[in-house]
């Protein structure tokens with residue numbers, strides 16, 4: 296199912312080492328219990344070092360004796376039960392899929408465990424691997440603050456490692472946990488096994504010997520290597536190959552722990568373009584992973600809301616939510632830089648964005664978790680099983696930037712921002728939706744600079760147009776096929792202004808398409824320093840942001856084709872999502888305008904939409920109360936006046 300929402304969860308994450316036997320923690324959770332609690336290494340068998348106690352740091356640990364491990368099992372069972380009893384419905388601990396810690400020469404860390412492996416068979420440990428764990432690894436670097444202690448990156452295709460990982464997950468759920476979080480999921484391994492598997496992968500993808508040579512420069516299997524970050528098609532195939540490796544790992548873990556249990560892998564952050572570019576080739580691919588998991592995490596730094604007094608600098612997670620909705624997984628959106636206010640807004644984003652969760656860093660009872668949870672419980676019928684309703688489809692193809700077509704990615708980010716600012720209803724469209732029957736739900740489709748397209752996708756797009764669709768493209772869309780060869784006819788139509796059947800293609804240079812802003816947070820380098828981020832926003836504001844400049848061709852085209860913004864009078868800080876189900880429509884209004892310690896209310900918003908059904912009732916729901924709204928419906932246009940939006944308003948329309 297595509298673009299179908301689900302009710303969001305409230306979700307807290309905290310890796311502190313002091314959670315076990317901690318009454319204060321239980322008290323905090325009882326006060327504001329989230330649905331999901333994500334803890335750290337509160338395990339007997341950690342992924343990074345085996346059965347160890349950590350004393351506040353990874354390089355300070357004790358290997359548990361088998362007797363201590365058995366005792367620890369009991370302690371942790373009680374601990375997990377106490378978290379459930381305090382109100383958390385789902386509790387998951389941490390494992391990492393790509394690294395172990397220690398020192399293989401000094402036999403520290405994972406090696407101390409390996410040398411004592413036989414002692415732990417009673418816990419269900421698989422047979423002791425014959426190859427020393429150092430042979431599972433492909434690179435190492437010093438642990439911060441202790442040069443004797445190292446982080447070793449492990450090949451994810453290594454069978455011994457996969458067996459051990461699956462065991463840690465299985466043992467975790469035997470302690471009462473409801474699933475597992477799997478961190479990092481990125482690899483740059485080029486070991487012999489990886490190369491051999493990659494070769495088989497390329498053969499499966501039907502690259503012949505000539506193509507291996509002309510496309511990748513491989514004269515024989517011996518030449519074969521995996522791609523780095525900027526090697527075009529080789530990077531893309533490397534990424535897909537590694538993504539398949541992670542997908543099969545997740546699937547195997549889920550099969551082991553039970554498919555009804557939760558597995559949440561961490562993926563790339565999407566808040567900056569630079570963050571996505573850095574990770575090209577590493578195996579991150581939510582579209583592949585989603586075939587094996589229900590949830591995927593995006594770990595972002597900024598929290599949502601405005602970042603300057605004029606309200607022009609807005610950070611939101613709308614791209615993440617819309618992408619997840621399109622692909623069909625639940626996003627766990629972690630935002631580190633949140634206070635109670637931005638945390639409230641981040642939770643609201645999950646409500647309005649179609650489900651998933653805002654992942655609150657720290658076990659801190661702001662009151663947001665219970666507020667959201669109660670709202671969800673009261674209004675389940677408005678939050679689940681609805682289809683995103685949108686006039687516009689914005690096509691986002693992750694293969695484009697991974698293979699070096701960065702313009703596509705950049706334009707998608709600008710366009711997403713533009714559509715949100717201007718209150719158009721839009722969905723993201725991914726590769727799997729490039730089928731004429733699916734595309735026909737959109738009045739207009741925006742396809743920015745999609746240089747590389749398979750002929751079947753080109754045909755689907757042209758069929759969409761000939762059935763009456765409006766397709767807006769930029770630059771060299773459709774110039775090459777998926778292998779990078781010049782595209783065959785009729786792909787050139789995608790970069791022309793032509794009428795086709797009942798519809799039309801508009802093609803233009805991106806610079807002419809929409810007005811651009813001088814400053815966008817997504818154009819920044821990935822920033823890990825909050826104060827530096829705030830500084831950049833402040834100086835951008837001081838240098839004068841004004842309003843965006845340039846021609847607005849897109850607005851004219853949309854207007855001509857009858858696609859209008861859904862709100863009049865609304866500031867750009869108000870962002871709107873719309874969903875339909877049967878005789879109900881749910882319109883979510885989210886206010887990103889933050890002032891001194893509170894939300895700056897948006898007032899007198901006029902919602903306006905075409906309507907060919909009879910409207911029975913219009914209600915408005917804030918997080919705390921529900922009231923009726925006045926509406927008029929004439930000449931097939933529904934108008935609703937929204938007096939004010941503080942943080943969030945859900946407008947529900949009932950048809951008869």
Ligand SMILES: [Zn+2]
Nearest residue numbers: 450484486489
């Ligand atoms: Zn490898």
